[in-house]
Amino acid sequence: MRGTSNLYWVSKEHEDASEQQQIRREKRERILADGREAYPVTVPITHSIDKVRSQYPEVPAGETTGDEVAVAGRILFVRNTGKLCFASLRSGTGTAIQVMLSLDRVGEAALAAWKQDVDLGDHIWVRGEVGASRRGELSIFAEEWGFAAKSLRPLPVAHKEMSEEARVRQRYIDLIMRPEARKTARDRITALASLRSSLADRDFLEVETPILQTLQGGASAKPFTTHMNAYDIDLFLRIAPELFLKRCVVGGIERVFEINRNFRNEGADSTHSPEFGMLEFYQAYADYREGATITRELIQEAATAVCGSLEVEHADGSVHDLSGEWDSVSLYESVSRAVGSQISPQTSRPELERICESHDIDINPDWLNGRLVEELLEHLVTPDFTGPTFVFDYPVDTSPLVRDHRHVEGVVEKWDLYVDGFELATGYSELVDPVVQRQRLVEQAARASVDDEAMPLDEDFLAALEHGMPPSAGVGLGIDRLLMALTGLGIRETILFPLVKPL
RNA sequence: GGGUCGCUAGCUCAACUGGCAGAGCAACGGACUCUUAAUCCGUGGGUUCGGGGUUCGAGUCCCCGGCGGCCUACCA
Numbered sequence: 001m002r003g004t005s006n007l008y009w010v011s012k013e014h015e016d017a018s019e020q021q022q023i024r025r026e027k028r029e030r031i032l033a034d035g036r037e038a039y040p041v042t043v044p045i046t047h048s049i050d051k052v053r054s055q056y057p058e059v060p061a062g063e064t065t066g067d068e069v070a071v072a073g074r075i076l077f078v079r080n081t082g083k084l085c086f087a088s089l090r091s092g093t094g095t096a097i098q099v100m101l102s103l104d105r106v107g108e109a110a111l112a113a114w115k116q117d118v119d120l121g122d123h124i125w126v127r128g129e130v131g132a133s134r135r136g137e138l139s140i141f142a143e144e145w146g147f148a149a150k151s152l153r154p155l156p157v158a159h160k161e162m163s164e165e166a167r168v169r170q171r172y173i174d175l176i177m178r179p180e181a182r183k184t185a186r187d188r189i190t191a192l193a194s195l196r197s198s199l200a201d202r203d204f205l206e207v208e209t210p211i212l213q214t215l216q217g218g219a220s221a222k223p224f225t226t227h228m229n230a231y232d233i234d235l236f237l238r239i240a241p242e243l244f245l246k247r248c249v250v251g252g253i254e255r256v257f258e259i260n261r262n263f264r265n266e267g268a269d270s271t272h273s274p275e276f277g278m279l280e281f282y283q284a285y286a287d288y289r290e291g292a293t294i295t296r297e298l299i300q301e302a303a304t305a306v307c308g309s310l311e312v313e314h315a316d317g318s319v320h321d322l323s324g325e326w327d328s329v330s331l332y333e334s335v336s337r338a339v340g341s342q343i344s345p346q347t348s349r350p351e352l353e354r355i356c357e358s359h360d361i362d363i364n365p366d367w368l369n370g371r372l373v374e375e376l377l378e379h380l381v382t383p384d385f386t387g388p389t390f391v392f393d394y395p396v397d398t399s400p401l402v403r404d405h406r407h408v409e410g411v412v413e414k415w416d417l418y419v420d421g422f423e424l425a426t427g428y429s430e431l432v433d434p435v436v437q438r439q440r441l442v443e444q445a446a447r448a449s450v451d452d453e454a455m456p457l458d459e460d461f462l463a464a465l466e467h468g469m470p471p472s473a474g475v476g477l478g479i480d481r482l483l484m485a486l487t488g489l490g491i492r493e494t495i496l497f498p499l500v501k502p503l
Numbered sequence: 504g505g506g507u508c509g510c511u512a513g514c515u516c517a518a519c520u521g522g523c524a525g526a527g528c529a530a531c532g533g534a535c536u537c538u539u540a541a542u543c544c545g546u547g548g549g550u551u552c553g554g555g556g557u558u559c560g561a562g563u564c565c566c567c568g569g570c571g572g573c574c575u576a577c578c579a
Contacts, residue, residue, distance in 0.1 A: 019548050020513050020530050062537090077539065084536035102536060120529080134537050153513075157528050159540055160515040165571055219579060240579090266578050267504095362576085374579095398579090416579085426579065476579085503552090503570060 024152045027117045031150065036113075038150040043125040046070045049091040052140070056130050059138055064131030069140065071097065072125035072148045074176070076158070080115050089124070094182055098139040099126050106142050114145065121155045121176075123148035168492055169500055180315070185496055187306045188483055192259060194305035195279055198298050204255040204281055209244035211237060211261070217458045218242030218401075221264040224274075237263035241280055242401070242474070243461045246430065249282050249472055250464045257281035259479065273491050274499055277479030282430070284470040288413045291427035291473030292390050295417060296326055299388075299424070299482065306486050314488025320420070321387060328390040331377055332411065338380035343373060345395055345410025370395025388419045401440070403431040419485045425477035432472065434465035 031038045047055070047069045059065060073089030076096065080086075083103040090096040103111050105128065118124065128142040156162055156177060167174040167181070174181040196206065214233065216223040218240030226235050241260045248256045263275050279298075283291065303312050303322050310323035336343045339355050352372040356363050361375050373395055382391070393405055394414040402412035413429035431437050438457075445457050483494035492498040 018513055018530095023530065079538045079541065080535095081538070081541090082535040084538080086538045088539075098539080100537080104536080133539095135539085137537090137539080139537095154529060156514040157540090158514095159528070162514075163571085166514085221579070264578080267576090272578065423579070501570065 020154045021152055024119060024150070024154075027119070028150050028152065031117055031147065034113075036146070038147050040146065040148065043072050043146070043148045044070055044127065045072045045125055046127075048093075049073055049089060049097045050093055050095045052097060052130060053095055053138065056138060059130065059132035061132050061136035062134045064129050064141060067130050068128065068143070069130055070125060070127035071140065072123065073097070075118065075120055075122050075124060078118065078120055083111070085111065085114055087118070087124075089126070094179060098133065098137050099128070099142055099145075100133065100139045101126075101142045101145065106144065110145065117147075117150075119151060119154070121151035121153070123151070164492075165500075168498060169503075171497055184483075184487065184489065184493060187487060188479075188494060188496075190306050191302045191482055191486065192479065194302040195259065195298055198301045199255075199257050199281060202255065202294065204257045204283070205253050207245070207248055207253065207256055207258055209238075209241045209248075209258055209260070211263075213238050215458045217461065219262075222266055224263045224265045239264055240278070240476070242476075243458060245280055245282050246469060246472075246474075247461065247464045249284055250467055250469045254284035254470065255282070268499070273480060273495060276491075276495075279477040279479060280475065282472050282474045284472045286473040287471070288392075288415055288427050288429040288473050291429075291475045292328075292415055292417070294473075295425050295427060295475050295477060296388075298477070299485075302482060303486055312486055316488055318488065320485075320488075326388040326390060326417075327385070328392060328415075329381070331373070331391050331393050331395075334381045334391070335373055335376045339376060343376070345370075345408075347373075368395075368397040370398040374398060382418050382421065385418050385421070388417060388424075390415045390417050399428070401431055401437070402428040403433070403436075419481075420488075422481060422484070423478075424481050424485055425475060427473060427475040430469070430472045430474045432465065432469040434462060437465055438462050 028038050049071050052069055052071060056065065056067075071089065071091075073091045073096070075087050076090050077088035078086070085101040087099045087101075088096050089099055101111055101114055106114070124145055125148050126140055126142045126145040128140045128144070131139055131141050133139050156166070156173065158177065162174065162177065167178070171181070175185065199206070212226070212228070212235045214235060216236045216239055218238070219242065221239040223236040223239050226237065227233070228235050238260070239262055241258045241262075245256055245258060257279060258281075259277065259279050261275055262278050264272075265274065266272065268274055281294075283294070286294075300310055300322055303310055307313065310321065312320045312322055314320065332343055332345070339359070341355075343352075343355070347369075349369055352369055353363065356372055356375060359376070359379060361379050363372060363375065367375075377391065382389075392415045393408065393411045394402070394416075396402075396404060396410055396412050399412045399414050402414045405411045405413050415427050416423050417425040417427075431440070441457055441462070480491050480494050483489070484491060487494065
């Protein structure tokens with residue numbers, strides 16, 4: 001049934017193809033009917049376009065080298081005149097080279113075929129002598145050419161911006177048309193490679209933990225659910241790898257990290273994607289302040305790798321300084337300063353509600369006291385941050401997996417790192433006392449009826465902790481957000497194929 | 504979720520208070536042996552997001568639906 005309707009759709013699409021698509025299909029038919037290849041299995045190239053460019057940096061205008069090469073690439077520009085045709089071929093790296101086809105060199109038939117069958121967007125190969133045009137542009141003077149792959153659809157206009165939706169829905173076109181799109185794709189890999197090598201330099205071991213999980217845990221978030229037929233059980237897509245990475249630390253992998261994809265069944269906007277990349281790392285015998293230091297170093301090293309500098313330039317031209325030590329504030333102290341009176345974990349509920357109200361902050365009666373303080377932070381403190389800023393020491397009631405502060409009652413050893421107004425990373429001194437941990441998780445489970453993000457009890461995780469986990473720092477860092485901080489782009493730009501609603 | 508604006512040729516956009524649906528680039532035919540957003544002559548191309556309604560007549564007005572942008576809310 002599905003297959004049938006799908007076939008119907010395909011053939012209907014073919015019938016309805018636009019005039020330009022029809023013409024390209026006809027060209028393909030003609031090429032094949034002539035016994036030429038439109039989609040050869042291999043192509044007789046001798047050089048990459050990059051190699052030709054680097055090998056012949058300076059060819060004087062109007063001269064040829066006597067050297068013959070054969071290259072392949074996608075046609076981005078075509079200019080056909082009577083007996084001399086120009087085209088610009090680009091390789092996957094973005095390097096382009098000009099091809100010139102003259103009647104003298106390729107002959108009448110090959111030139112006519114070129115003018116008849118070649119379109120913008122086709123992949124072709126060309127064999128010929130390296131030289132420079134009269135204008136001095138490095139060119140290949142074709143002796144022979146052929147298709148590498150005929151394109152059946154027209155590309156968008158090169159000189160107008162594609163709409164953001166078109167760019168996201170057809171990223172392959174975005175990658176063809178926009179150098180920045182290609183750069184962003186590479187920047188992401190550069191950042192990931194930098195994180196991996198920075199962590200390897202510090203003796204961290206990369207592991208992979210389950211994406212399909214039988215219990216949700218490790219964060220407060222709404223999970224996606226799915227069903228496993230073989231065991232007839234419901235499964236969750238992970239919202240965080242935390243509980244498995246801690247099992248690793250229990251097992252003796254004392255410096256461990258995972259670069260993972262998390263899935264959260266929540267809103268999607270310019271800073272939230274339903275699936276998002278994350279780095280989580282844990283270091284035994286370290287505390288949250290050491291975690292903050294490593295986090296800063298990881299980000300600074302990634303900035304250097306991606307941007308070549310700690311002065312990071314965003315897409316809008318603004319420059320953001322990520323160098324040196326970063327600002328750090330205490331949550332309760334900074335909120336107290338902002339509201340003009342002393343706020344502490346012991347501040348009463350009515351007092352907190354009154355302060356929120358006086359600052360026009362809407363509150364939900366189900367929220368815990370700590371949540372109210374965090375609301376005050378988000379509304380009154382973080383908007384004023386000017387550079388990367390760590391906020392230290394959060395309320396205990398909203399962070400069940402974090403250990404109590406060693407000195408201050410009612411707060412936990414947790415920090416959030418704010419960059420450009422959003423949370424880029426968070427770190428803890430991990431709670432490793434299994435009895436306290438169980439108690440916190442039981443309290444969370446009890447809230448499950450009013451709060452669908454609360455975590456159920458993970459007995460296996462608690463059993464692991466009961467075997468003894470060394471004191472540890474834990475950090476989570478958003479990969480997409482790291483790219484946003486380094487480039488100034490929206491989250492959908494930093495992800496190659498973000499989820500979009502089907503049309 | 505709420506508000507708001509938008510969806511027109513392959514792409515980017517235009518079309519007054521309802522009155523023959525257009526341009527640039529792209530495409531097609533022709534000229535041109537140094538073009539690079541070439542130039543010149545000629546031509547074709549539309550389910551105006553989908554469905555319904557009002558009207559002599561709807562891209563335009565009304566209703567329902569889809570997708571998207573922005574604002575707002577929610578969100579470790």
